[in-house]
Structures are given as structure tokens and as C-alpha cells.
Amino acid sequence: xxxxxxxxxxxxxxxxxxxxxxxxxxxxxxxxxxxxxxxxxxxxxxxxxxxxxxxxxxxxxxxxxxxxxxxxxxxxxxxxxxxxxxxxxxxxxxxxxxxxxxxxxxxxxxxxxxxxxxxxxxxxxxxxxxxxxxxxxxxxxxxxxxxxxxxxxxxxxxxxxxxxxxxxxxxxxxxxxxxxxxxxxxxxxxxxxxxxxxxxxxxxxxxxxxxxxxxxxxxxxxxxxxxxxxxxxxxxxxxxxxxxxxxxxxxxxxxxxxxxxxxxxxxxxxxxxxxxxxxxxxxxxxxxxxxxxxxxxxxxxxxxxxxxxxxxxxxxxxxxxxxxxxxxxxxxxxxxxxxxxxxxxxxxxxxxxxxxxxxxxxxxxxxxxxxxxxxxxxxxxxxxxxxxxxxxxxxxxxxxxxxxxxxxxxxxxxxxxxxxxxxxxxxxxxxxx
Amino acid sequence: xxxxxxxxxxxxxxxxxxxxxxxxxxxxxxxxxxxxxxxxxxxxxxxxxxxxxxxxxxxxxxxxxxxxxxxxxxxxxxxxxxxxxxxxxxxxxxxxxxxxxxxxxxxxxxxxxxxxxxxxxxxxxxxxxxxxxxxxxxxxxxxxxxxxxxxxxxxxxxxxxxxxxxxxxxxxxxxxxxxxxxxxxxxxxxxxxxxxxxxxxxxxxxxxxxxxxxxxxxxxxxxxxxxxxxxxxxxxxxxxxxxxxxxxxxxxxxxxxxxxxxxxxxxxxxxxxxxxxxxxxxxxxxxxxxxxxxxxxxxxxxxxxxxxxxxxxxxxxxxxxxxxxxxxx
Numbered sequence: 001x002x003x004x005x006x007x008x009x010x011x012x013x014x015x016x017x018x019x020x021x022x023x024x025x026x027x028x029x030x031x032x033x034x035x036x037x038x039x040x041x042x043x044x045x046x047x048x049x050x051x052x053x054x055x056x057x058x059x060x061x062x063x064x065x066x067x068x069x070x071x072x073x074x075x076x077x078x079x080x081x082x083x084x085x086x087x088x089x090x091x092x093x094x095x096x097x098x099x100x101x102x103x104x105x106x107x108x109x110x111x112x113x114x115x116x117x118x119x120x121x122x123x124x125x126x127x128x129x130x131x132x133x134x135x136x137x138x139x140x141x142x143x144x145x146x147x148x149x150x151x152x153x154x155x156x157x158x159x160x161x162x163x164x165x166x167x168x169x170x171x172x173x174x175x176x177x178x179x180x181x182x183x184x185x186x187x188x189x190x191x192x193x194x195x196x197x198x199x200x201x202x203x204x205x206x207x208x209x210x211x212x213x214x215x216x217x218x219x220x221x222x223x224x225x226x227x228x229x230x231x232x233x234x235x236x237x238x239x240x241x242x243x244x245x246x247x248x249x250x251x252x253x254x255x256x257x258x259x260x261x262x263x264x265x266x267x268x269x270x271x272x273x274x275x276x277x278x279x280x281x282x283x284x285x286x287x288x289x290x291x292x293x294x295x296x297x298x299x300x301x302x303x304x305x306x307x308x309x310x311x312x313x314x315x316x317x318x319x320x321x322x323x324x325x326x327x328x329x330x331x332x333x334x335x336x337x338x339x340x341x342x343x344x345x346x347x348x349x350x351x352x353x354x355x356x357x358x359x360x361x362x363x364x365x366x367x368x369x370x371x372x373x374x375x376x377x378x379x380x381x382x383x384x385x386x387x388x389x390x391x392x393x394x395x396x397x398x399x400x401x402x403x404x405x406x407x408x409x410x411x412x413x414x415x416x417x418x419x420x421x422x423x424x425x426x427x428x429x430x431x432x433x
Numbered sequence: 434x435x436x437x438x439x440x441x442x443x444x445x446x447x448x449x450x451x452x453x454x455x456x457x458x459x460x461x462x463x464x465x466x467x468x469x470x471x472x473x474x475x476x477x478x479x480x481x482x483x484x485x486x487x488x489x490x491x492x493x494x495x496x497x498x499x500x501x502x503x504x505x506x507x508x509x510x511x512x513x514x515x516x517x518x519x520x521x522x523x524x525x526x527x528x529x530x531x532x533x534x535x536x537x538x539x540x541x542x543x544x545x546x547x548x549x550x551x552x553x554x555x556x557x558x559x560x561x562x563x564x565x566x567x568x569x570x571x572x573x574x575x576x577x578x579x580x581x582x583x584x585x586x587x588x589x590x591x592x593x594x595x596x597x598x599x600x601x602x603x604x605x606x607x608x609x610x611x612x613x614x615x616x617x618x619x620x621x622x623x624x625x626x627x628x629x630x631x632x633x634x635x636x637x638x639x640x641x642x643x644x645x646x647x648x649x650x651x652x653x654x655x656x657x658x659x660x661x662x663x664x665x666x667x668x669x670x671x672x673x674x675x676x677x678x679x680x681x682x683x684x685x686x687x688x689x690x691x692x693x694x695x696x697x698x699x700x701x702x703x704x705x706x707x708x709x710x711x712x713x714x715x716x717x718x719x720x721x722x723x724x725x726x727x728x729x730x731x732x733x734x735x736x737x738x739x740x741x742x743x744x745x746x747x748x749x750x751x752x753x754x755x756x757x758x759x760x761x762x
Contacts, residue, residue: 169742174651176748177589184590188526265515266522274511287510294512295540303521303538306621 158372185308192307196346198243207342213256215406232309233263258293266305313353320377329419331360333411337395354378355388362425396424498552516617531583533614554606558599578759579611585747588651597657598637636670643681644703652741659736689715696740728755
């Protein structure tokens with residue numbers, strides 16, 4: 001998979017995506033002359049003409065559309081710069097080729113995607129509509145290959161999608177409460193985070209040992225086939241405990257095991273028995289030690305386990321990104337790599353989650369991608385994510401190297417669709433902050 | 434109505450005092466572990482159950498009455514029970530006027546976990562049994578509104594109670610206040626999660642749980658609230674009244690045996706439904722719940738709806754016409 005900088009004129013290869021359900025609602029960030037609700041932006045490889053036809057339909061329910069999602073790189077709005085990028089990939093193509101493609105509605109590659117044009121609602125179903133890319137005066141120097149494309153007729157401002165409409169009849173989604181719930185989580189996350197320099201007060205352990213422990217626990221978590229939230233809670237409990245209690249090196253693994261035991265008791269339906277935890281520690285600890293540490297931990301943490309971890313935010317932000325399985329797995333791979341890294345404690349869980357989704361989108365689509373919908377639901381702008389995202393891209397790049405490769409190995413398996421094998425978003429590292 | 438109650442409360446307290454003096458409950462201080470460590474002075478035993486005991490105590494610092502729930506850790510080899518971890522953790526985060534306040538937690542002698550709660554005068558089960566149930570509609574309405582407020586709050590925090598029943602609904606006599614208690618089976622829920630089916634007291638258990646569904650949601654609590662509502666009106670558990678071999682048959686006798694039309698997915702959930710029980714025509718709620726105004730009966734029928742997806746939510750219940758004239762403060 002080729003990765004290119006957003007501003008480069010190199011082609012971006014298409015990526016295959018799995019389908020998902022898409023919700024399009026009526027919450028808007030600005031007044032649109034024309035709303036591009038869903039538009040396929042598969043950018044094709046060099047040598048094949050870019051299709052300039054979309055299937056256009058009138059919508060029965062303008063404000064609430066649920067459609068099957070196909071190949072759609074993040075619902076990227078067609079900005080001037082992006083349109084120019086599209087145009088530049090076709091610079092030397094013959095006019096005749098373009099015309100022949102315009103006349104062929106079956107070769108457009110857009111499938112059943114919906115193009116919503118509020119000014120032309122009466123258009124008949126599936127009528128091909130040409131979307132010409134006009135050339136204008138170049139904004140850059142003559143040596144610059146980029147061409148400005150006038151897109152104002154198509155879109156002025158991107159809309160924010162209502163991501164909850166599709167779940168209105170799902171009681172588990174608690175749609176009525178969801179905004180309040182996440183506002184509550186945001187308020188709560190401040191109290192459940194730890195200082196990013198707590199390790200300074202530990203005399204016998206350090207960041208590296210913490211990393212080894214968490215890398216190992218991620219593998220244990222996978223082998224035990226536990227829930228996602230159990231892993232995130234485990235790491236939260238470890239950090240909060242280590243921030244309050246001085247721990248000897250030989251007891252660090254015990255802290256990790258007991259944190260996982262407590263997280264299981266809180267989250268799981270079936271809890272691993274204490275004997276199993278003793279076995280995986282290679283009988284390094286006795287049952288008595290495990291149970292004493294459990295008491296010490298719950299007392300130290302004052303039984304506080306109802307904490308919002310990065311996981312709860314991941315679920316929300318992946319929904320906002322209308323993520324398919326591929327994007328979801330990649331985002332979780334990136335956030336799990338971050339769990340191992342002590343320096344990532346400086347970011348709150350919500351920022352960590354948002355940055356993981358953002359970095360995953362950048363990795364898959366090959367350009368910086370953070371929609372208004374993602375920004376709205378995460379409360380983070382693209383600029384706010386860049387520092388964290390750059391670090392994540394760096395972790396991705398070195399994930400298979402070094403001694404701590406537990407996360408990489410986990411995500412290299414078929415169970416996780418070989419996610420770790422995808423190329424990192426190197427362009428995020430080219431212009432570090 | 435509330436003034437009449439004081440005599441009964443006095444006699445109930447005396448009963449507790451006598452109970453505490455009897456040989457079964459009388460224990461030396463060494464056999465009542467945890468009082469000193471928890472900064473409380475035990476007065477008497479308020480209740481006893483499979484989990485352990487509840488003591489009525491005095492807070493040594495404030496002199497206020499408190500309740501200490503002492504849970505015996507049965508499977509000592511597995512450490513602190515998951516139920517306790519969930520209950521304590523959730524109660525620390527649930528702050529609502531209609532949810533009991535947890536004051537402190539502690540361990541004693543490796544065998545007990547002590548939870549100290551604010552003290553309330555009695556529970557709804559005792560209220561119904563000793564008072565011959567709340568006969569006036571105003572009290573029923575007030576209690577229901579408060580129960581639903583607490584349940585709606587829990588659901589807004591993604592918490593299922595899963596064990597709502599009259600004995601877990603506590604009453605503060607002087608303030609006419611209802612508080613939900615016993616979050617031992619409560620848990621945070623996810624939107625793609627399989628839970629255990631072995632929970633809840635059977636008379637208050639939702640049909641989807643009785644049908645062994647492991648994917649359930651907030652509606653299980655609303656079914657239980659509906660059962661409590663009916664019990665407050667008729668003075669005994671609704672499904673105890675119906676002559677049947679088990680709870681599920683009782684539900685089907687009352688509301689009719691479900692079909693794919695009335696409860697989509699029931700045949701998948703319970704493929705042997707036709708073998709399990711004969712096809713009952715609904716007897717109707719009005720047959721058993723007679724002293725309830727029409728709007729109340731309407732709300733009850735929406736709570737006791739067989740199909741969970743059509744069951745009313747706690748939030749929607751609070752906006753129901755039944756509560757237009759509610760006055761509970």
C-alpha cells in the first residue's frame with residue numbers, strides 16, 4: 001500500500017473496505033448550498049482514468065439515511081486541495097478517454113453510493129450526472145504540478161452526521177442518554193488518569209519494566225480471550241496503583257496479575273480462577289500473596305473501577321468515523337501499542353482514542369483525515385491530535401522490532417486479520433511537530 | 434397516612450431488638466467482626482440472608498444511625514467476590530437522591546467484607562407486609578416515580594440493576610423517600626454483550642431471562658419495576674397470585690403465550706415453547722390489578738410487555754400521563 005503526503009501529487013492506491021452501516025443525519029455545522037451526503041472517493045492507480053460519474057438519487061428521507069457503506073475513504077470532503085490532487089493524477093490523460101468514461105454509467109466504479117444534491121431533488125434514480133473538474137488559474141508556481149479546481153458549486157461546508165439515528169431502536173445503545181453519558185465520561189476521565197511522571201517516585205521499578213509487564217499482559221489477555229474493556233481497565237488499575245504504592249521489582253508481575261483479576265471480576269461474565277493466574281506467572285507467587293495483593297489494591301484504589309478508559313471513547317469515535325472492521329482493528333492495534341508506552345500517559349484516554357482513530361484513518365487512506373463528524377463527537381480538532389498521532393505512527397513503525405513485540409505478534413495473527421502487517425503512516429513522521 | 438406509620442415503626446424496632454437478643458443472633462463481640470474497624474457500634478441485627486447479615490449500628494463519630502452489611506466471603510480461595518467489587522464500585526459512582534449512599538468499605542478477619550450504608554427505616558417488602566400494602570394511590574404514585582427516577586438514572590449511566598424487588602427498595606419514613614439498594618447483581622452494560630441468565634428473584638424476573646436469553650438490556654429492570662408496581666397495588670407478588678407451576682407459565686397465563694407476531698424472535702429464543710406450555714389466552718392485568726386508575730393500568734401494561742423491544746423505558750415512564758399529578762417531595 002502506497003502512502004503519500006496529503007499535498008503530494010502522487011496517486012493514492014485504492015483500498016478495499018468491508019461494508020458497514022452508515023447513518024447520515026441532519027445536524028449541520030454550517031449552511032450548505034448542496035450537501036454531499038455520501039460520495040465515493042476511490043482514487044485509482046496511475047494509468048486508469050478517474051471516473052467522473054456518480055449515481056444520483058432523490059432521497060425519500062432527506063435527514064436520515066442509512067445505507068450500506070462500500071469503499072469510502074473516510075467520507076473525505078472534496079476540498080479545493082483534494083480536488084486538485086485528483087486532477088493532477090489525470091493531468092496527461094486524453095480528453096477522449098475521459099469522454100468515453102462519462103458516457104458509460106456502468107464503468108464509474110461508484111456502485112450504489114448516494115449523492116445528495118438538494119437543488120436537484122427531482123432527478124430520476126440512478127441517472128448518471130457528470131462531475132467535471134474545471135481547471136482554473138494555478139495558485140502555485142509554474143513548477144508546481146498542482147492545479148486548483150473550483151469546487152464551490154458542490155460543497156461549501158461539511159456536515160456533521162447524526163451517528164445515533166440507526167440505533168434509535170436499540171436499547172443497549174442508550175441513544176437518549178448518549179451525549180450526557182459521554183460528557184460524564186469526559187468529566188470523570190480527569191479523576192481516573194495518573195500523573196505522567198509517577199514512576200519517578202518508584203525506586204525499584206521503571207518505565208521499561210512497566211512496558212514489559214503490559215506487553216506480556218496483552219498476550220495473556222489475548223490467550224484468555226477476554227473482553228477489550230478488561231485490558232484497558234487492567235492497565236488503568238496498574239498505573240493508578242503504582243502511582244500510589246511503592247512496589248518492589250519482584251512484586252510487579254503480581255500487581256499486573258491482580259489488576260487483571262480485578263478487571264475480570266468487574267467486566268467479565270466468566271472470571272479466570274486464581275489458580276490459572278498463578279500458573280501463568282510460572283508459580284512465582286502463592287495464592288496467599290495474590291489474595292493479599294488483591295485486598296491491598298482494592299483498598300488503595302478505594303474500589304474505584306467504574307472508570308472511563310480509552311475503550312469507551314474508542315467505541316464512540318469509531319462510530320463517528322463510521323469505521324469498518326479494518327479501521328477498527330488498526331485503531332485498536334495503535335491504541336494497544338500506546339498502552340505499553342509510559343510516555344503516552346500524558347494524554348487523557350479520550351485523546352488517546354481519538355488519535356488512534358485518526359492515525360488509523362491516515363494509515364489506511366494515505367492522507368490526513370479527520371471529518372467534522374469525528375471532530376464534533378470527539379471534541380478534538382486535527383491539530384490537537386497531531387502530537388499523539390505522530391507518536392502512534394512511530395510506535396507502529398517500530399512495532400515489529402526490539403524486544404517488546406507482544407502487540408505486534410497479536411495483530412499479526414489471522415484472528416486480527418494480519419492488521420500489524422499494514423504499512424505505517426510515514427507521512428505523519430515526515431513533518432514532526 | 435405517614436403519621437399512622439410511627440406506631441408500626443416502633444413495634445418493628447422492638448421486634449428487631451428482640452431478634453437481636455435471641456440465641457441465634459446473639460453473638461460475642463469477637464463473633465461480630467468489623468465493628469471497631471468500621472467505626473461503628475452494633476445495635477442489633479436488622480436482617481439475615483444467604484450473603485451474610487445487615488446490622489443496625491451507630492456511627493461512633495457522628496452518632497448517626499447507619500446500616501452495616503456484612504458479607505461472608507464463601508469461596509475464600511478466589512478472593513473478593515465479583516459481586517462486591519461491582520456493587521461497591523458502581524455505588525461509588527452513582528450519586529442520586531433515590532439511590533442508597535455507601536459510606537465506607539472494609540475487610541475483617543479475611544472472611545468478611547463490611548459495607549456501611551446510610552440507614553433507612555424499612556424496605557418496601559416490610560412496608561407491604563406490615564401495613565397491608567400502601568392503600569392510597571398517592572403513595573403508590575410517589576413511590577413509583579422515585580423508583581423510576583433512580584432506574585432512569587442508572588440506565589443513563591449504563592448500569593443495569595438486575596435485581597429489583599421490594600426488599601431492595603428502602604424507605605426513609607420521615608422524608609417519604611425511596612432509595613434503591615443492593616447493587617450486588619448490577620453491572621455496566623455494553624451494546625454487544627452476553628450476560629449471565631442466573632440472576633434476579635424469580636417473581637420479578639423478566640420473561641427474556643426466564644427464556645434463557647443472555648443478551649438483554651435495560652428492559653429487564655422495567656419488567657421488575659412493573660412487578661413491584663402491581664405488588665404495591667394488590668399487596669402480594671403478582672405472579673404468586675396466579676396458580677401456575679412456574680413463573681414463565683404464570684406470565685403466559687396472565688399476558689398470553691407469545692407468538693412470532695407478538696414477540697418477534699421468541700421461537701428462536703425458545704424453540705420448544707409449544708411443547709413447554711399450552712397456548713394461553715391472556716387473562717389480562719385488569720383481572721388481578723383491580724384498584725388502579727386507567728392511566729396506571731396503561732403504564733403497568735407497557736412495563737409488563739412480553740416483547741422487550743416494545744417495553745417502555747424508565748425515562749419514558751416518568752413522562753407518562755399517570756405521573757401528571759405526582760407530588761413526592
